[in-house]
Amino acid sequence: LGFTNVGQAIAATPAKLEKVRLLAEYFSSIDDERLAIATVYFTGHAFPQTDLRTLQVGGSVIYRALGGAAKISDAEFRRIAHSHGDAGKTAFDVLDGRTVSEPFGITDSYKFFEQLQKLRGPVAKKEALQNRLAQLSAREGQYVVKILTGDLRIGLREGLVEEAIARAFNVPLDEVKEANMLLGDIGRTAVLAKNNELERAELSLFRPIKCMLASPEPTAEAIWKRFVDVAAVADRGPASATPATTGEKMPVVYVEDKFDGIRAQLHASRTRSEIFSRDLKRITGQFPEIAEQARQFSEEVILDGEIIAFAEDRKLTFFDLQKRLGRKTDALDLFETSSADVPVIFVAFDLLFLDDRSLLRTALRERRDLLRGLKLPPKFQIASVVAAHSANEIESEFKRARLRLNEGLMVKNPQSFYSPGRRGMFWFKLKKELATLDVVVVGAELGHGKRNHVLSDYTFAVRDESSGELLPIGKAYSGLTDAEIAELTEHFKDNTLVEHGRYREVKPDIVLEVAFNSIQPSTRHSSGLALRFPRIKAIRR
DNA sequence: TATGGCTGCCC
DNA sequence: ATTCTGC
DNA sequence: GCAGAATGGGCAGCCATA
Numbered sequence: 001l002g003f004t005n006v007g008q009a010i011a012a013t014p015a016k017l018e019k020v021r022l023l024a025e026y027f028s029s030i031d032d033e034r035l036a037i038a039t040v041y042f043t044g045h046a047f048p049q050t051d052l053r054t055l056q057v058g059g060s061v062i063y064r065a066l067g068g069a070a071k072i073s074d075a076e077f078r079r080i081a082h083s084h085g086d087a088g089k090t091a092f093d094v095l096d097g098r099t100v101s102e103p104f105g106i107t108d109s110y111k112f113f114e115q116l117q118k119l120r121g122p123v124a125k126k127e128a129l130q131n132r133l134a135q136l137s138a139r140e141g142q143y144v145v146k147i148l149t150g151d152l153r154i155g156l157r158e159g160l161v162e163e164a165i166a167r168a169f170n171v172p173l174d175e176v177k178e179a180n181m182l183l184g185d186i187g188r189t190a191v192l193a194k195n196n197e198l199e200r201a202e203l204s205l206f207r208p209i210k211c212m213l214a215s216p217e218p219t220a221e222a223i224w225k226r227f228v229d230v231a232a233v234a235d236r237g238p239a240s241a242t243p244a245t246t247g248e249k250m251p252v253v254y255v256e257d258k259f260d261g262i263r264a265q266l267h268a269s270r271t272r273s274e275i276f277s278r279d280l281k282r283i284t285g286q287f288p289e290i291a292e293q294a295r296q297f298s299e300e301v302i303l304d305g306e307i308i309a310f311a312e313d314r315k316l317t318f319f320d321l322q323k324r325l326g327r328k329t330d331a332l333d334l335f336e337t338s339s340a341d342v343p344v345i346f347v348a349f350d351l352l353f354l355d356d357r358s359l360l361r362t363a364l365r366e367r368r369d370l371l372r373g374l375k376l377p378p379k380f381q382i383a384s385v386v387a388a389h390s391a392n393e394i395e396s397e398f399k400r401a402r403l404r405l406n407e408g409l410m411v412k413n414p415q416s417f418y419s420p421g422r423r424g425m426f427w428f429k430l431k432k433e434l435a436t437l438d439v440v441v442v443g444a445e446l447g448h449g450k451r452n453h454v455l456s457d458y459t460f461a462v463r464d465e466s467s468g469e470l471l472p473i474g475k476a477y478s479g480l481t482d483a484e485i486a487e488l489t490e491h492f493k494d495n496t497l498v499e500h501g502r503y504r505e506v507k508p509d510i511v512l513e514v515a516f517n518s519i520q521p522s523t524r525h526s527s528g529l530a531l532r533f534p535r536i537k538a539i540r541r
Numbered sequence: 542t543a544t545g546g547c548t549g550c551c552c
Numbered sequence: 553a554t555t556c557t558g559c
Numbered sequence: 560g561c562a563g564a565a566t567g568g569g570c571a572g573c574c575a576t577a
Contacts, residue, residue, distance in 0.1 A: 016559060016562085056573080058548050121574055122547070151564090155558095159562050215560095216554080262551060277551075318552065319569085325551055326571035423561085451565065478555045478566055516567095517553090524568070532552080534567055535554055 002026065003038055003106050004143045011154035019156050023164035027190065030106075035194060036187030037110045039165065043158045043186055044150045046113040050184035050208060050280050053117050057125050057148050059087060065126045066091055066145070069133035070098040082501055085448045088153060091145040096138040104140055113147075153449055161186060169193045181210045181420035184280045203358040205300055206267050208276035210421030212304070212350075214410060214429040220398060223411050223428045224391035227251040230413075230425065254364065254414050255388045255397045257406040258429055259347055260318045261308030262325065266346060267353075268294035268301050275307075286327040289379065290346050296377035302353035303346070303371075304418075305383070310345040315405055319520060348376075349383040349410075352418055365414040387414075398430055407431055407517075433515035436537055437462070440508040442470055444492040447477070455489040455504075456480075458536075460512060462527060470508055471527035479515075479536035488539070511540040 006026040010019045023042065027035060040048050047053050067077045072094065081090045112132055119125050129148075133141045146152050162180060166173040171193050179201035180189040192198050203209060217223045231251045263278040264287075273294035275284045284291045287307060309316035309324075320342045351371040352359050359367050371382060388394045388411070398409050408431035416426035439460035447456035456477045461470040477485070488510065495507040515537045522530030 014558075054549065056548060060547055123575075153564080155563070157563060260552080279550075281550075283551095322551070322570045324570095326549075328572065425560090447565070449565065457566070474567075476554095476567060478553095481556065515554095520568090522568075530568055532568065533553055 002030070003041065003109075004139045007042075007143055007146075007152065007154055008139070010156050014155065016155075016160060019154075020160055020163045020167060023156070023161065024167035027164055027168035032191050032194065034106050035190050037106050039161055039190040040185075040187045041106075041109075041147055042152065042156065042161045042164075044147065044152045046110075046147050047117075048185040048187055052282060055113065055117050055125075055148065056122070057116060057129065059149070061122050061126045061129065062087055062145055062148055063090075065129035065133055066094050066141075068126070068130040069141075070094045072098070078501075085446055085452050085502060086153070087149045088142050088146040088151075091133075092138045092142040095133060095136070095141040099134050099136060099138065099141065101137040101140070102135045104136055109144065112144075158186065162189075165190045165193050169196075171196070171198060175199075177421070182207070184208055184210065203302075203353060203360060205269060205302065205353065206272065206274055208265055208267070208274075208280045208282075209352070210280065211263055211265065211278050212418050212420055212427060213423040214427035215423050215425065217428050217430060218432075219391075220394035220430060221391045223253075223394060223430060226425060226428065227253055227413065252387050252389055252414060253394070254368070254385050254412045255394060256349055256383045256385050256410045256412070257401040257404060258408045258410050258431065259306040259308050259315075259383070260407045261306040261321055261344075261347070264305055264307045264346065265352075266290070266294055266301070266303040266305065266348075268297050268303075270295055270297075270300075286324055287344060287346075290344065293377040293379050294346075298375060299355045300353070301351065301355075301374065303348045304350035304352055305346050305348040307344050307346055309342045311343045316342065345379045345381055347381050347383050349385075350418065360418045360420070363415050363417065364412055367418070368414075394430070398432075431517065434517050434519070436513050436515045437473075437531075438511055438540060439473065439514050440470060441492075441506060441510045441512060442472060442508050444488075444504055444506050446502040451477075451485070454485050455492045456485050458488075458512070460514065461508070464527075472525045473527040473529055474514070474516075474525060474531045474534045476512075476514060476534040476536050478534075480539075484539065513537040513540060 006022060009022050013019060030038065046055060063081065067074065077094060080093050084090045116125060116128055119128055136144065162176050163173060166176045175198045176189060176193055179192055179198045180186050182201045182203055183189050192200060228251060265276045267274045273291045274282060275287055275291055277283045290307065309321040321344065323342050324344060348371060351367050354370055368385060386397060388397060394409065394411060401409050408429065411428045411430065413426045439462055441458045442461045443459035444455040445457040446452065447454055457475060458477060459472055459475050461472045464471050491510065492506045495509065497505040497507060514534050516531035516534045518532040519529055521528060524530050
C-alpha cells in the first residue's frame with residue numbers, strides 16, 4: 001500500500017529532485033526485506049537484474065486476466081483498453097469498483113510473483129493473475145500490472161532509484177552506483193548502503209558487472225572534437241580530475257572495428273567459465289564450445305568482447321548468429337548440437353580482471369597491453385586496435401572497417417578507466433546508415449503512454465515496379481519531433497481511408513525519407529523485405 | 542503432429 | 553538498436 | 560549531459576490449439 005502511494009506521488013511531480021526526495025523518504029521508512037524488494041520494483045522489475053527467473057507474463061496474459069478479474073464484456077474491455085494504450089491505466093479503469101480488496105503488502109506481492117513464475121503455461125498464469133487482481137484495490141492492481149509489464153511510467157528508473165538510495169542513507173551517490181554496477185542487484189545495493197557496507201561490493205570472478213557503453217556520434221569530426229575539447233580543458237585546468245589526457249600534448253585515440261555480434265563478458269578460471277550478455281543474463285549454455293575452451297586460459301580472467309559468427313576465416317552476419325541466441329540447451333555434447341550450429345568466435349577487446357586483480361581503475365592502454373600478453377585458446381581472438389591522431393585518420397579507418405564488413409568503429413580514450421554501466425565521454429561509436437529510402441505512409445497507429453492521443457507509429461510502403469502496388473516494408477516513428485508528429489496526426493486524421501481500432505489505413509500521400517543500416521528478406525511485411533534500425537530522416541514536402 | 546501466438550532478449 | 557525531450 | 564520514454568526487426572522456446 002505504501003508502495004503504490006509513493007508511486008502515485010512520484011508520478012504526480014515532474015521534478016526529478018522531488019521524485020528522489022519522495023522515494024528516499026519511503027526507503028528510509030521500511031525494513032531491509034521490504035527495501036530490497038521495493039528498490040527492484042521501482043526499476044520496473046519483479047526480480048533483480050542478475051536473477052535468471054522470468055515471469056512469462058506479457059500483454060496478452062495481462063489483458064485476459066484483467067478482463068476476467070473485472071467480469072466485464074469483451075466490448076467494454078476493448079473500449080477501455082483502446083482509450084489508453086497503456087496497460088497500467090487500463091488496469092486501474094477496468095478494476096475500479098469491480099474488485100473486493102484484501103490486504104496485500106509488498107512481501108505478499110513478492111511471494112505472488114514467485115508463485116506466478118513457478119506456474120507453467122499462459123493459461124495457468126492468466127488464472128492465477130486473474131484471481132489475484134480480483135482481490136486487489138484498483139490502484140494495487142495497476143502497480144502489479146506496471147511491474148509485470150516492466151514499465152512503471154512514473155518518470156523514474158534505475159538512475160533515480162540510485163540517487164534515492166544515496167539520499168535515504170546519506171552515502172555518496174558514486175559509491176551507490178559503483179556497488180550497483182558490481183552487484184547487478186539494486187536491492188542488495190540498497191541494503192548494503194543502509195548498513196554502511198557498500199565497500200563490501202567488489203569485482204569478483206563469476207559475478208557479472210555492467211558493460212561500459214559508447215556514445216553515438218554521426219561523424220569522425222564530431223568524435224575528434226570530443227577529444228580535442230577534453231584535451232583543451234585538461235590543459236587549462238589545474239590537476240584535472242579526469243585521467244583523460246594526462247601527459248598528452250596531441251590527443252591520441254584508440255580505434256577498433258565495431259563488430260556486429262553480441263556483447264559478451266567472459267569469466268574464466270581453470271575449473272569454471274561463464275558467459276554473460278550485455279544485460280547480465282547468463283548465456284554460457286548458448287555457447288558451450290566457447291565456455292569450454294575458456295578454461296584453457298592460464299590466468300583467471302574477465303574479458304569484455306563480442307561473440308560473432310565466424311566460419312573458415314570469414315565473418316558471418318548477425319542474422320546467422322541470431323540462430324544461436326535464445327538457446328536453452330546446456331548440453332556440452334558438441335557432437336549432438338554442433339553440426340547444425342553456426343560457428344562462433346569470441347573477439348576480446350578489453351580485460352577487466354587478471355588473477356585476483358581488478359583492472360577497472362587501470363588505464364585502457366595498460367589493459368590492452370595486458371590483454372595482448374594473454375595466450376589465447378582456439379576460438380578466441382583479440383580485436384586489433386590502431387592509434388589515430390586526427391579526424392581524417394578516424395575516417396579512413398572507418399572506411400577500412402566497412403571493407404572488412406564490420407558495422408563501423410569504436411573510438412576510445414587510451415587513458416580512460418573502465419566505467420561499468422556508463423555511456424560516458426570515453427568511448428564513442430561511429431556507425432553510418434547504409435542508405436536512405438523514400439517511402440509512402442499507408443497506415444498510422446495511436447501511440448502509447450504520452451503518445452496515446454497522437455498517430456505516432458507509421459507503416460510505410462514502397463511501390464512494386466511490376467504491379468504498381470504499394471507493398472509495406474516497415475514501421476517507424478523515431479526521428480520525428482513532437483511537433484512533426486502532431487502535424488502528421490492532423491493530416492492523417494483528415495485523410496483516413498479505413499479505421500481498425502487503434503490502427504488506420506491512410507491516403508498514401510506522405511512521403512518520408514527513411515534511413516536504415518541493412519535490408520534483408522522477411523515474412524513480416526508483404527514486400528518480403530525488412531529494414532534494420534529504420535528511422536525517419538525527413539518528411540518530403 | 543503441425544502451426545501459430547506469446548514472451549524474452551539480442552541487436 | 554535509434555531518437556527526442558525535460559531537467 | 561543524463562535519464563527516461565517510445566519506438567524498430569528477428570530469433571528460439573514454450574504452450575495451446577487446429
